[in-house]
Each structure stands twice: as C-alpha cells, then as structure tokens.
Amino acid sequence: MTLLICVFAAIIFTIKWYRRKDDSMLLGVPCVCFWGASLMWLGDAIFGYAEDGAAFFEPEAAEMLNDAFLGLSVVALGMILWLVILLVKDPRGVVKASLRKKAEEK
Amino acid sequence: MACFLVTAAEAVVVTVAARVAKNREMSAESVKLEKNAEIETRRENKLPWSKKLMILASLLWGGAFLLCYEHIWHGEVVPWFPFLTAMNDPGDTAEMLHEMSTVGVTMAVIVTVVWAIMMFAADKIMARPDPEPVKAAA
Numbered sequence: 001m002t003l004l005i006c007v008f009a010a011i012i013f014t015i016k017w018y019r020r021k022d023d024s025m026l027l028g029v030p031c032v033c034f035w036g037a038s039l040m041w042l043g044d045a046i047f048g049y050a051e052d053g054a055a056f057f058e059p060e061a062a063e064m065l066n067d068a069f070l071g072l073s074v075v076a077l078g079m080i081l082w083l084v085i086l087l088v089k090d091p092r093g094v095v096k097a098s099l100r101k102k103a104e105e106k
Numbered sequence: 107m108a109c110f111l112v113t114a115a116e117a118v119v120v121t122v123a124a125r126v127a128k129n130r131e132m133s134a135e136s137v138k139l140e141k142n143a144e145i146e147t148r149r150e151n152k153l154p155w156s157k158k159l160m161i162l163a164s165l166l167w168g169g170a171f172l173l174c175y176e177h178i179w180h181g182e183v184v185p186w187f188p189f190l191t192a193m194n195d196p197g198d199t200a201e202m203l204h205e206m207s208t209v210g211v212t213m214a215v216i217v218t219v220v221w222a223i224m225m226f227a228a229d230k231i232m233a234r235p236d237p238e239p240v241k242a243a244a
Contacts, residue, residue: 002176029168032161036169039220040113043213070179074172081171 005071
C-alpha cells in the first residue's frame with residue numbers, strides 16, 4: 001500500500017512536471033524523491049513476494065490501514081521537503097520580495 | 107531494518123563523483139575559453155556527466171530520506187545512540203547486516219539500472235530533431 005501510494009504520487013508529479021511551463025516550481029524535486037522511494041520499495045516488495053508468495057498481495061486489513069497511513073505521511077513528508085527546497089531556492093523571488101516589502105514597511 | 111543505509115552510502119559516493127565531474131567540466135570549459143576556441147553554436151546533444159550523476163544522487167537521496175522515515179515509523183531507527191534498534195542485540199545486528207546485503211543492495215541496483223536506462227533514453231531523445239509545435243484542437 002505504501003508503494004502504491006508513493007507510485008501514484010510519483011506519477012502525478014511527473015505529469016505535472018511534463019506539463020509545466022517553466023521550472024520555477026522545481027517540480028523535478030518531488031518527482032525524483034517519489035520515484036527514488038518507489039523504486040526502493042519495489043526492491044523491498046520483490047523480497048516480500050519471494051518470502052510470502054501470493055499471500056504478499058493479501059495483507060490483513062489492519063496492516064493495510066497502517067501501510068496506507070504510512071504512505072500518506074510519506075507523501076506529506078516528501079511534499080514538505082519539496083516546499084522547503086522551493087522556499088529556500090526561491091526561483092520566482094517571491095520570498096525575497098515579500099521579505100523586502102516587510103523590511104520597507106518598518 | 108537499515109536497508110536505506112546502502113542507498114544513502116551510494117548517494118554520498120555519487121554526490122562526490124558529481125561534484126568532481128562538475129569541476130572537471132568547468133575547468134575544461136575555462137581551458138577552451140583561454141584558447142579562444144570557436145564559440146560552440148550547435149546545441150549540446152548529450153547531458154553532461156555531472157548532471158546525469160546529480161539525477162542519480164537525487165533519486166538516491168530522496169528515496170533514502172523517505173525510507174529513513176519509514177524505518178522511524180516502524181521503530182527501527184531511533185533518535186538516540188546507537189540509532190538503529192537492531193544494534194542492541196547481536197542476533198538482530200546479524201539479521202540487519204544480512205538485510206542490508208540483500209534488500210539494500212537490490213534497492214541500490216534497481217535505482218541505478220533504472221537511472222542508466224533513463225540516461226540512455228535521455229541521450230536518444232536529445233539527439234532527435236526538435237518536434238513540431240503541437241497544434242491546438244479545432
């Protein structure tokens with residue numbers, strides 16, 4: 001479930017990246033972040049399948065719910081990381097302009 | 107248990123390699139300028155190695171960061187020494203090392219192979235002639 005949620009996040013951000021008009025939103029950051037994690041969880045899933053066989057695809061409801069929570073929080077964390085990088089790099093100069101405006105107000 | 111450490115270690119090595127490649131590319135560029143070489147007007151049809159390596163480093167860092175969070179979620183990584191709960195018991199440590207050498211290495215190989223395919227495709231795409239602009243639907 002975590003892998004599935006992360007793959008969906010990676011696909012959505014990749015489509016957004018492909019449709020972008022410029023690079024000012026740094027959409028490549030969440031793309032590589034979620035694809036990297038998805039590929040790593042794929043490796044984990046391969047070992048899980050090798051160990052459990054078909055049972056790997058039939059998890060308990062409680063386990064699935066916990067994995068879904070984990071997947072959603074992973075997506076949230078990845079997006080927070082993206083936002084922090086976006087605000088620090090500030091490619092559109094929005095943060096700088098806002099700070100300058102605040103300084104001028106005083 | 108700590109499989110993300112393998113990819114994190116690869117990320118460190120790749121980041122250093124990318125920095126070295128970038129420095130070499132920059133010094134090669136400055137030598138060109140010093141010799142007053144012809145200005146290259148044709149578009150580059152390959153990504154420089156430093157950029158390729160930075161993409162791999164980003165995939166590895168991003169993945170390792172999110173997997174680290176997963177390990178914190180499962181209580182396998184803690185914010186106090188020795189940081190990995192498996193280090194408290196020799197049996198668990200052996201299991202952790204086995205997992206790192208199997209699952210961790212597989213993760214690193216998958217990411218690297220996918221990156222290699224991506225970069226091969228990127229070079230092919232960049233060698234193509236520019237596409238015609240997409241016409242608006244009537």
